[in-house]
Structure formats: structure tokens, C-alpha cells
Amino acid sequence: MTQFKSIINLYFVFLVIAIGLFTFFVDGAELKNKKLKKEAIIAKIIGAIYVIVGPAFYILIKFM
Template sequence: MDAVLKYAGLFWSEVKSLYTLYLFLLTAGTGIFEFFFDGQRLRKEESKKEEILARLIGALYFLGGIGLFILVKLA
């Protein structure tokens, strides 16, 4: 169990060192693009299932990027 916690700590320290403002902007920007632009394009093509999936993925990218950025900055 101690080895797992050790590796989890090492993994978290790597994430903290790699997740900068630029990566946050890239993640959030990808989410916004996927949600608005891809969702709109798929709506015009009348691909309802793909539109819903694109909007869901975009929202997850955007909210996940914000959440991870907050966690990295607070921890």
C-alpha cells in the first residue's frame, strides 16, 4: 500500500509540474471548440447523436480543464 501511495504522490507532482496555464488554455479552448463549433456543424448535418456526444465531450473538456487547474493551483 505504501508503494501505491508513493507512486500516486510522484504522479501528482508530475501533473502539477506539467499542467501550466498554457495547457489549461489548450484544454479549455478544445472544449469550447468542440462544444460550439463541432456541435453546430453536426447540427447542420442533422447528426443528432454525434451532436450530443460532441457537446458532452466539449463540456467535459472545458469543466475538467478548469477543475484540474484549480486542483493543481490549490494543492
């Protein structure tokens, strides 16, 4: 558990959020333009999960 606490910091959270936003907006839009609706929906779901889970994981680790 201490290994996770040493790895997880605010930079990690910002990186995870940035990846999530990129996946949601850029990849989702690009896939939608290519008429890949199913993949665009999956990309948006994955992006949203990254944006939600990143900060939640940080909060969980810091309070344990």
C-alpha cells in the same frame, strides 16, 4: 504527482478550454447541420466536460 504539477500550467488550461469550446460550438454545429443529432449532443457534452474539467483539474493539482 510532481510530474503532473510540472505539466499543468495556465497554458495547458487555456488549451483544454479552447479545445472544449471548439468541440462544443464548431463540431456540435457542424454535426447538427449534417443531421447527426445524436453525435452533435455527444460533441456538446464532451466540449462542456473539457471546459469544466480543465480548470477544475488545474485547481485540484495546484492545491495538492
